[in-house]
Amino acid sequence: GGGDDAATAPGGSTGEAASGEPLKIGWLTDATSVTRGTYYPEFEGAQLFFETLNAAGGIDGRPVELVMRDMKIDAELAVTSATDLIQGENVLMLAGGSIEGRMPPVFDVARANETPFLAGHSARPDMFPPEPDPLLFTVGNVFEAMSDARLEIWPKLMEEIGVDGGEIACYIHQAPAAQAVCNRWLDEQVKVTPEFSQGPIVNAPLQTTDFTSFVRPIVDANPAAFFDISIASHAIGVAVAARNLGYEGPIVFSMTATPETDIQQVADQAGGEDLYALSNITSISETDVEEIQRILDAAEEYGTEIDPSSATVNGWLMGMVIADALERCGADCDRAGLRDALEETDLDTQGLTGGPLTYSPTDHMGTRYWTAYRWDDGDGALVRAVDEWTEFDPATDLVAPLAP
């Protein structure tokens, strides 16, 4: 694959530090808001990647510079920041993300300026096969696709845990897009695996800080398993509340939303037994994966504000994708060229995901590989609960089509 050079560059440290005219990439993230825990580490991951890359010679001697803007989950800031990055900073492309509802106006800015955009953890149907928006790419997931992917991995995890059926409870916070997570998934899951039945679905308003009353129905129903996905501050609050109120069954997080650092908080507050995570990316705990070790080394060297987690890994992966495209785009890379290069991505992720990441003109998302982890209280880290990766190709594996 074309990604090899770029992917090996950071560790390779053959050249000396890059010094030419920097290649500017705009990065939009929520650096200071309730969603910081989810989106900011992505930026940090990419930042680490490029620091390492630049130290090793950058791309053809040119350093890559990330220009970050904080959107604060605010539509107005998002639009002005995106415009400023493109027109003021003259960046080659945009990357990053915030909650889904915040993105369409930003995409509009990108379209109006013909600037490619690489989205992180949360994607939108705009990038989905078979008719993706020409400018939008993602390493992340659309909620509906994520739900469908879960159908196969869920029974595997349950088997590992030793749960052979019963009610599944589900928690999301009140964001319209998030509602698909529980509704669509549970509807299908009980069809695919009839030994499971639908338990309580809890849906708390975004402003909630005291989850007691919301969690009571779950505790009262005492489900066989509890799937807890939401922005981090909610997900951990709910898990802790459930434990406090006496729920002792397995709690399963989605690691894209609740990275290791947050699971750690739950373990601190309410004990680390029976905590699990589904993930489409390798956990930062898997230090025997070489690329993960590189991330940790880079974090050691360049520092991060938030302890590295799978979100950092996701950001690093985004860095890999961008560097790879820049490499292929060549010496006088412009926005159009970069977009074309992105579309031809076929990247070996060096073990950061379960397989290669490939984009095509009809697919700006690529195949996803899912696995499951278990929290090990002794190590204070995640360990694999399910060994293999489960493949999910959004082009063919969807249960029902996505809405436009």
Next chain:
Amino acid sequence: MQSPPVLRGRSRRWRRSPYLRTDYRRELALFPYSGPRLAVIAVTVLLVAAYPFLADAYWLGVINLAVIAAIGALGLQIVTGMAGQLSLGHAAFLAVGGFFAAGLYLHLGLPLWIAGPAAMLAGATVGAIAGLPALRIRGFYLGITTLAVQYVIIAIGLKYQGYLQTSFGTSGSLSLPIPDLGLFTLTSTMDWYYFLVVLTGVVILAVTNLKRSALGRSLLAVRQRELAAEALGVNVARVKITAFALSGALGGLAGALSAYYYRGVGIEDFDLLLSVEYLAMIIVGGLGSILGAVLGAVFVIATPLLVGQLIAVLGLEGVLSQHLRAIELAVFALTMIGFLLFEPDGLAGVWQRLKTYVTRWPFKYTAMSTQAKR
């Protein structure tokens, strides 16, 4: 003791005074034809028309946002600045307008030029309902009931988005097309700029007229002394509801415009902070002042961005980029504090002060008895 009659109606000064008017129509005219005033207006119009050629696309976009906000701020100015009814839930009206416009497009395919006025109507209706407590409740208690209305609207909006999500399968945020106004479409930032500027001009003119009319006077009267106003024949209940309805209408318009400007709406955008920002606009601009509402809107929208730019220009970005937003917020807060402490009449007050200073120069104080106003 007999002294000649006060010089009235005839000036003995060698220069014709711009303040001397000879009939009421002239005094009541929107733009009294005084030289300096016309000059100021002409310069303003010229500057506004030339702005797109002076500013880059980014700052043009910023001004577009500010101008939309100015329409909303004028709405709040009517109810809080003029009628004195504290409204902490202005964002609710924006939400109603935005969702109404988006809903009309989504369900009926209606374009902006229909949806805009419709959003105003919807806003006015919700405004009038939100104003009902004002008939019984006053002051901060009223302020918080308007906040309550906002929470109710948000709850409804969430339900609506949930409904869209289940029945339309969209991710719940409503997307809108490029607005088509029949005669032209608003494609570029510059299109938007001229459209918004003209529209805002019309709104400003209308609000100014209202303020100078019987309604405007009764708004101020009700704010000051409800009972006395009533004993003078002002229907206080009606005036309050009208104020809320007008505020809702302008809020609704601003909401519809911003929905189309962002090409989509989400209920999450209309949080308390937005309401609070609108309040900040009218206080920074000057409570009760129309010019103030506009200046305040520009100020509140542009200051944080200006600070960001300033930091970039100073080359401090590397050092401070991590704390950019914190700095912007702090600067914003400090400016607000500065205004509250040193210029309670806001930007409009500064403008007024400047004018008085120019006309009065070189004197520092005016004796009470000779102080000329207007």
Next chain:
Amino acid sequence: MLELHQVEVAYNKTATAVRGVSMHAEQGKITTLLGTNGAGKTTTLTAISGFIGMENADVVGGEIVYKGRRLNRLAPHRVSRLGIALVPERDKVFDTLTVTDNIKLTAGSAGKARAVYEEFPRLGELAGRTAGYLSGGEKQLLALAMALVTEPEVLLVDELSLGLAPRVTSDLLGELQRVQRERGLTVLLVEQNAAAALAVADYGYVMEDGRLVHDGTPEALLSHGDIMEFYLGTGNGDDQRRSYRDVKQYRRKRRWAG
């Protein structure tokens, strides 16, 4: 005792309402300040009792001195604790408190509060009422009682007779004179009812358009032609008051200034 030297006060940092006023309220005497509407009497009293910017006004020149101490810019409660009490022209009582609470607020002890009711029996009848609902005159009584109960050394009264029935006015003025004599109280009395004020005062000032235009003993003032004409409604040679039915037209203008 209480002296003003060339005091200037400006509203909103722009308009001067008091211009170069110098006056003196002598210890244990009643000094009265007369003047037409808007002359700056209230402004003068407010300046003495302390501003802290609350009225959007400032003493921009001159000195206010009490017992050798400069009062300019002193916070109102400090002024009050120096023994200077003010009965304001408007907003003189706490509307949402009851009459009793209003008095207790300043009385310090319950005994003193009771003494007030002995002194002003009308207030006793109103003890439990909400002060905001009192009639204009009742409020005036309450305000005076609240000021007196602090046992001040200097009492500043802004328009004592405002809204009071004639009988109450004469009673109060008599009362004021009695208290003043007994306690050696220093009084600065702003009054519109010039005849009544000069009847009890030891010295008088006349203010117009922000300036002092005249001062003297009551006798001197009472026999001054302009004062007779404009403040007493007598003049015309004989000592008879003119009837309000056949008054002539006056013009509002400064007569002494300049």
Next chain:
Amino acid sequence: MIPTLEVDKVRITFGGITAVDDVSFDLSGQELVALIGPNGAGKTALLNSISGIYRPSSGEVRLEGRSLNGVPVHKIATGGVGRAFQHAELFAGLTVVDNLMVGRHRQLKGSLLSMAVRVGPYLRREVAQRAVVEEVIDFFELEQVRNRPVSSLPFGVQKLVGVARALCMEPRVLLLDEPSSGLTRQEKEDFARFMLRIRHDRGLPMLWVEHDMQMVMDLAERIVVLDHGVKIADGAPDAVAENPAVRTAYLGVDDTEMTRAGSPG
């Protein structure tokens, strides 16, 4: 002939307090009736009940024969009851002219749209009403302060503006609550002249609350006396002045001082 204003057995109570007790009298033609009484006698309360601000617990007020019971305050005002308040109650943010224009509120009806557009009929109406207001300003000699914000006016002028504002309503009956308190002798004389001129020019009946007995004796044609909410006298000035009940309740001065209340000595 029906009297312009009839107060018929009006009683006003607040909780346990009876502020006005069974008071009846009427006003017609162009009478100038003074309403006097000690502080707290219920004078303001009575005016309030005529304006509709307080509702009589029994009895009723009639304007030209029509009962005002249950009529909203603003309807009573537009129906012809003009009112000047004891504490002026001006609208602080507005100028003198605008305060008076509020008094012309009734004549300035118009749709929101016509007000927002302003040209055409609404502007003509505004101009016409403005002319009326200017007349009143001339009448009260307020030219110099017409564009001053009322809050910066001295109290005495504010009260004058209050009266002017009431007159702007073109009322059928004018209620004045202590309009001259806080004025100097000279200004009171001016004010007396205004009252006489109002009566001369407009031919209005006026109900006038006043504490300055000399003014009352000189100007009023009839005097109604309240004490503790009860009407204790009603009649020509001289007759009332002779009334012993009035003397003890209100005046508290001996005979010779009657018309010279508060005089030196």
Next chain:
Amino acid sequence: MDFSIILDALKLASVYGVLALGFVIVYRTSRVLNLAQPGVVLLAGLMALTFIPRDATPTRFWLTALVLLALGALAGLALYALLLRPMAGQSHISQVLMTLAALFLLQAISEAGWRGESGFIPMPGRQVAWELFGTNVRLLDVAPIVVAAVVVAGLALFYRYSRSGRQMRAVAENPALAARRGINIEKIGAMAWAIAAALGVVAVFLTSTQGSVSLLLVGTTLKGFTVALVGGLDSLSGLVPAALLVAAAEVVTVRFIDQQLGEAVPYVVLLVVLLVKPWGLAGTREELDRV
């Protein structure tokens, strides 16, 4: 109806009660809605997160809590002295906007120092729990109720038996006159702000028995407003029933009607109460209809 509902409502009420108390105390002395309070609460929470490490001993916890309480009071003093005192005599709306500016300032501080951090304050005794009426009851469920009761009762007694109660109302209604009657309005204002800010610190510890500290605390604090208003902004006696009413309504709605309405419930309760009693359950009229 099971015991857990009562428990949940009581817990929520205790948090709301203390939050509301903070608003009431400032309002009583100045008729100003203290919009800076959410900032104080947030900052206190974030500082607690930083200074109480995961493995903190109980001694360390209590010491830090005390220090934060003192810091809170100081912050309240500073806010009053620097921002509110110079505003004396200006309109109430302007003063409220000043507290709003203070909120922005506090948020800027929290952003500079903590960005959007969130987490749990490690509470001592979090493992202690009993089974009661079929419900799992933790020490941390009971503690906030007890603390809130003590705090509310204590302050109520303080205001009842100190001269300040009446003075506060006088200052609130007419500061200029109060000052001229010899009341040190600045002392009273400073005291109120210090107490209110300290209450904010107490409140953050109370909420932390139940949930995490995050930017969302701002919204939670605002709900304290509704309670203060339902009770009557200047009354301490209306506060307890108001807190119970609002909390119960919220808990019942979330449990039995619709979880998503939880956010709006306090405001709906407020609307209903105010339409019946415009000055809250036990508030006093602040504007008199009198001309």
